[in-house]
Amino acid sequence: MPHFVISNVYCYENRGDAAIVLSMIENIKRKYPSSHIDVLSLWPEIDEGKYGQNIGVYAAPLKISKIKNKYIRALRNLCMFVLKLFGYALGIFNKSEKIIQSADLVISCGGGYMQCRGAKQFIDGFVYHAVQLECARRLKKKYIIFAQTVGPFSASIAKRMEPIFDNALAVLPRENISYEYTQKVFPKANIHLTADVAFLLTPQMYDIRIDKSRRAVGITVRSWIFPECADREQAQENYISSIIDFVDCLVKSNFQVFFMPQCVGPSIDNDLIITNIIFNRLVEKKHVVILDEDIKPEELKYVYSKMDFFVGTRMHSNIFALSEGVPCLAISYDYKTDGIMQLVGMKEYVININEITGSGLTGLFRKLVDDNNVRTILKNRVRIVKRIALSNFEYI
Secondary structure (H helix, E strand, C coil): CCEEEEEEECCCCEHHHHHHHHHHHHHHHHHCCCCEEEEEECCHHHHCCCCCCCCEEEECCCCCCCCCCHHHHHHHHHHHHHHHHHHHHHCCCCHHHHHHHHCCEEEECCEEEEEECCHHHHHHHHHHHHHHHHHHHHCCCCEEEEEEEEEEECHHHHHHHHHHHHHCCEEEECCHHHHHHHHHHCCCCCECCCCCHHHHCCCCCCCCCCCCCCEEEEEECCCCCCCCCCCHHHHHHHHHHHHHHHHHHHHHCCEEEEECCCEECCCCCEHHHHHHHHHHCCCCCCCEEECCCCCCHHHHHHHHHCCCEEEECCHHHHHHHHHCCCCEEEEECCHHHHHHHHHCCCCCCEEEHHHCCHHHHHHHHHHHHHCCCHHHHHHHHHHHHHHHHHHHHHHC
């Protein structure tokens, strides 16, 4: 009975990340019905019991720090990372690391965390992921970097990650931009282009009431830090104002709008917060619905499939809709979004979050609505993308 460990799992409350894990488990079990699967999660107290019967959920080797002071938290993370490296050199491993040690194959969960622009980002967040892969490497375990957006890395971090990439059985970028980047930065790695496995998640029926006299548009929004903008507060306000103008225009144009929070935690990483800010400032509220129920990823994908069009800031909300043949306009905050939209033949329907305006969003949406070929192109491309996504499991 093979033992698989899915490492680098974030949190079930981010429905996109949860969809990746669920799809991984579903497809691994299809190929290896008798296999045993364990999950290493950054939020095990939330994820326990969420991924199905007989799926073990354990804390990641380096637990998320709950320290509020960012300087103390950074110092703690740095010290813990150094101690981990000493521990690995001396053969000292905790319970989670012993689970990695017992695995026949370690599969780093697909996603968008494989990037680190410098020391601050490493200490603040990437360290939690790097430790898990470093552990697998030090234990000489077989491991796969699975269905990832890769990069960008700073030069020093790329050098640090080189042994991890070079020793992986396979590195599987999930879109072409990452594929080209990985080839350039880690040329010795065994690299193969695949696609995001959330395209494969099986939808599950969920009751949603739609006004049949209006066309339905699903929208996801998120809080964003706007790292490339000099005035981050103004950039956030510009994003919010643009969405408000766009939604008011949609309602006047006989659309029904559904705000669908894709991520409801952990902590303040909750799309409902910014959704309610936007809703409270709308002029036209009558035909706007906030879907604030506790909806499973499979159900959310079904709900997205009932939309006529979709406008998503959360990348996996776009993937849910696209995989069900719903035309999407993507608001890009990271090149993983551009790469996914390029993969499905819809790269012209992307607007950068740093350059967004209400009129720009409305104009591009009208172009999408008037595009008579988009559904045919999408249907054909998604069929191909799903086949590519399945290839991830051939490497397992």
